[in-house]
Amino acid sequence: MPKRVDHNLRRLQIAEALWRIAASRGLEEVSMRQVAAEAGVSTRLVQYYFETRERLLVEALALRNEHDRKRIEGRLPEGASLRDxxxxxxxxxxxxDEESRQSTLIQLAYGVRAVNDPLLAEHVIRPSKPGLDELVTELLAGAQAAGQLHEGLELMREAGTLLALSNGMSYDVLMGMRSADDAIALVDYNLRRVFLSEAT
Known part of the structure; x- marks a missing residue:
């Protein structure tokens, strides 16, 4: 009886190989052959699952974004407040940490690539930002409705500011120009600026 293949696992295996290349070498010269070698599979198998280099780049990042979403959600304590x-x-x-460091390196590699790749920018990079903006705005709106925020805030602007803060500090932390403790302290400072001190 032929061995049953887990196609989702195989796709993830190939995507993980691309992630490692992106984090260590960037994406400018990446090829399907290089990804196949990194994954320990044939180039034909990579082509079978992703067909083209462009699809491989797009779908591997989509898989990574889903991976990161689950990673972040997994850190949320049960019954956490909107602020938390x-x-x-x-x-x-x-x-x-090492996993989030790899994610930052992957996102930077894709960002550099997307500057000169309109398809990648249009279908992967740009759509991800509004999603986060909307999510944080929605969480802030819930906190505002519960009377947990300072008055007079523009929620969309505050969401954009908080996200820009974290995104902007990522490079500084990665390059050792800002310590992790300092970055965490700045996040907490800005949350205190938005949330009332007694908010839970």
């Missing part, structure tokens, strides 16, 4: 949910999200975007 936003804090976990913001800290999850920072390279504070």
């Amino acid at each position: 949910a936003i804090r976990v999200l913001l800290l999850g975007l920072l390279p504070l």
